[in-house]
Amino acid sequence: MKIPALFLWLTSLTLPGLALADNLPTPAGAPPAFRTECGSCHLAFPPGLLMAADWRRVMAGLEDHYGDNASLDAKTRQEIEAFLVRHAGPDKKTAEAGNPPRITATVWFRREHHEVPAGIWRDPQLGSAANCAGCHQRAAEGRYSEREIVMPGGKKWED
Numbered sequence: 062m063k064i065p066a067l068f069l070w071l072t073s074l075t076l077p078g079l080a081l082a083d084n085l086p087t088p089a090g091a092p093p094a095f096r097t098e099c100g101s102c103h104l105a106f107p108p109g110l111l112m113a114a115d116w117r118r119v120m121a122g123l124e125d126h127y128g129d130n131a132s133l134d135a136k137t138r139q140e141i142e143a144f145l146v147r148h149a150g151p152d153k154k155t156a157e158a159g160n161p162p163r164i165t166a167t168v169w170f171r172r173e174h175h176e177v178p179a180g181i182w183r184d185p186q187l188g189s190a191a192n193c194a195g196c197h198q199r200a201a202e203g204r205y206s207e208r209e210i211v212m213p214g215g216k217k218w219e220d
């Protein structure tokens with residue numbers, strides 16, 4: 062369902078600080094290897110969820126990538142890095158990702174998920190907070206609407 066622009070505008074006035082960011086599609090111009098390589102072990106994460114410096118850090122350490130080997134040939138690596146850096150998120154929103162950088166540690170992620178009960182992140186069925194699709198059923202399409210969330214265990218998310 063498309064939300065009319067006027068509604069979005071009104072909501073942004075009435076709910077200051079509540080970012081309506083339920084749509085995070087892969088930006089146009091992604092090198093094909095972004096989906097095939099960076100989407101092979103987990104979701105091809107939306108580039109806007111880390112800052113440029115953190116994407117450079119991730120791409121500089123693919124041989125030891127969170128315990129896995131995700132190395133690429135130099136040309137593919139450079140293409141993906143350029144794409145990620147071009148579409149990186151603002152520093153303020155993506156601050157505190159840590160080292161190695163984690164989307165799930167950023168200010169933005171913690172703010173969007175502050176209503177999620179802490180115990181859920183340790184659900185064995187979920188595995189990890191980085192398993193976006195473990196709750197956001199349409200994450201692979203870049204869709205994160207609250208109406209399309211099913212929590213581990215199968216319950217719909219009720220705000």
Ligand code: HEC
Pocket residue numbers: 098099100101102103106119123126127129130131141162163164165166188189190191192
């Ligand atoms: C061989 C498998 C594999 C490949 C290929 C791979 N990753 Fe990962 N990635 C992982 C694992 C494992 C983790 C840790 C996941 C966790 O903690 O749940 C991870 C975590 C991440 C995280 C941190 C997520 C978070 O917030 O905790 C980012 C960012 C990331 N990968 C980006 C990339 C990018 C960009 C590429 C492509 C260049 C890529 N990955 C390719 C296995 C892989």
Ligand code: HEC
Pocket residue numbers: 080081082083084085110164165173174175176177181182187189190191192193194195196197205206207210212213218220
């Ligand atoms: C344990 C389940 C769970 C996991 C895993 C999870 N989320 Fe969420 N996410 C939620 C819930 C629940 C909300 C709604 C929170 C609220 O209503 O305050 C939410 C909200 C969001 C929103 C805001 C949606 C809107 O309508 O504004 C975005 C964007 C989002 N998540 C992205 C992600 C990304 C990206 C990942 C993986 C890196 C992720 N989430 C992992 C449960 C999860």
